[in-house]
Amino acid sequence: MGLERFVRLNLVLVPVLVLVAYLFADYLPLLVLPLGVAYLTFATAICLVWLLSKASLQFRSS
Numbered sequence: 001m002g003l004e005r006f007v008r009l010n011l012v013l014v015p016v017l018v019l020v021a022y023l024f025a026d027y028l029p030l031l032v033l034p035l036g037v038a039y040l041t042f043a044t045a046i047c048l049v050w051l052l053s054k055a056s057l058q059f060r061s062s
Helices: 003-023 032-061
Strands: none
Touching: 003 032
16 A cells, blocks of 8 residues: 555544544543554654645645
């Protein structure tokens, strides 16, 4: 999976995971919570870096 595809998938998946975690926070096992937070942090960081890179390229080309 390419980076762009990963980012586009996570732009949909991350908000859904946050909403599900918020709604079912009382039922999540203690092991799932840190792993979920780690994945969300990683995915958010990758998406942010990719979006800033795309914006920088657009800014330089104009």
